[in-house]
Amino acid sequence: MIEIFIILIVIFLLFIFLTTRKYQKESLSNNVYSAEYYRGLNYLLNDENDKALKIFTDLIDVDSSTIETHLALGGVYRRRGEFDKAILIHQNLLSRPKLDRGIKNQTLYELGKDFFSAGLYDKSEKILYNLQKNKSYEESCSEYLLLIYELSKDWDSAIKLTKNINKDQIRNLSINDLISQYYCEKASEYQKDNQLNKAITVLRKAININDSSRRPYSMLFKLNIQSNPSSAIENLLNLVRLDSSFLVILANEIIELSTIHQDKDIDKRISDIILEFSSEDRFSPQIYEFMFNINGYCSPDEYINRIRKNVFANIFDNLYSEKSMNSNESKTNLDILTLIGENFLTYNCSNCGHSVRNHIWQCPSCNHWETFKPNTISDRVAIND
Ligand SMILES: [Zn+2]
Known part of the structure; x- marks a missing residue:
């Protein structure tokens, strides 16, 4: 009985001894880890990226709890534009044996984003295409894949x-x-x-x-200008019914339709559309000139009535009428007309504000479609009556 008691005491003491040793070892290891970790952070803050990366890469092999830190670090590198380092960190993580499936997918997603940001679209597509079959990544991967297909x-x-x-x-x-x-x-x-x-x-x-969608009608209008004026007009009508600002955006093409065919019926149909859909914020110098010409080279009253609240339309009308009546045109008047014509139109993205000189369908800044709206001289310059 006493022997059994002594054996139990020995086992108990042995257990206490081993537990204490294990704790001391772990504590030592954590201290080493913490010291190295902070040294790495210090390098990172001092922009000594290579040294920081070396330490963090070594730490991965020491302790799997640093994986999340490395995922975050890879993201920081990517946002800083240092894609090679982000790729290295994520590839290094993926090379670990027995990587948890969740962490593996997360790392693959990050690596796909690294390749995307670095412009390596084929590599990014390969990773994201496989990963999107996983429900949790379906939407985010599809967003990147669509951007890749759009850019390529x-x-x-x-x-x-x-x-x-x-x-x-x-x-x-x-x-x-x-x-x-x-x-x-x-x-x-x-x-x-x-x-x-x-x-x-x-x-x-x-x-x-x-x-x-405005775009197919606009394209069909332009495609048919030369060969099928009736279809061109039909598509123009569909388009301005959706959005009358296309009277301003497509002013040059509308004039082209008239100039190519030199047909009174076509001009009448164009002029009817212009009169029906013009308003004070839809004034266009080119459309004014067209209406002026088909009105027997006189101020187009009906058109002016539709847009009379637009101050620039009135300035333009006065100068233009004066110019046609006076053979000794004032140079200043001509200069003002040219100035208004040349600076009349730019386009702003209604989603992000990006500005362009010529109308385009996709914003290069935010990648949204059909967001460019005309920004005319009347929108940009305030004139007090
Ligand atoms: Zn935009």
Whole structure:
């Protein structure tokens, strides 16, 4: 009985001894880890990235609890534009044996974003395409994949992916809106290759999927200016019904339609559309000139009545009428007319404010579609009556 008691005491003491030793060892290891970790942070703060990276990479092998830190560190490098370092950190993590599946997916996602930011779209696509099959990454990977297809102009893949998304929106953009834009991009490529019938077929698909998109109507209008003026006018009408600012955006093309055909009926139909859809914020110097000319080279009263609240329209009308009546035109008047004409129009993205000189369909700054609105001289310059 006493022997058993002594054995139990010995086992108990042995247990206490081993537990204390293990604790001391762990504590020592943590101290080493902490010291190294702070040394690494110090290097990072002093912009000695290579030394910081070396320490953090070594630490990964020491303690798996630093994985989250490294994921964050990789993200910091990516945001700083140091993509090679971000890629190195994430690839290093992935090379660890027995990596937890959740951490592995998260690291793959980060690596996909690194490749995307570095412009290595094929590598990024490969990773994100496989990862999007995982429910938790489906939406975020699809967003990046769509951007990759847009940037690499792979419109077929963009259409295929968008059609498979089981949501109404992605990147805050309507799915049907996006598919319609991708069809328009395809049509634009057919147009460049002079395959006009294919372009028209694809534009009809764009309208079928989203009949409130301005772009297919605008493209069909331009495509038909030369060969089919009736269809051009029909598409122009559909377009300005959706958005009358296209009277200003497409002023040059509208004049082109008239100039090419020199046909009174066509001019009458164009002028009817202009009168129906013009308003004070839809004044355009080119449209004014067109209306002036078809009005027998006189001030176009009916048009002016529609836009009379626009101060620039009145200035333009006065100077223009004076110019046509007076053969010894004042140079100052001509200069003002040229100045207004040349500086009349720029475009601003309604989503992010990015400004461009010529109208485009996708904002290069925020990647949204159909967000550029005319910003006319009347919007930019305030004149007190
Ligand atoms: Zn924008």
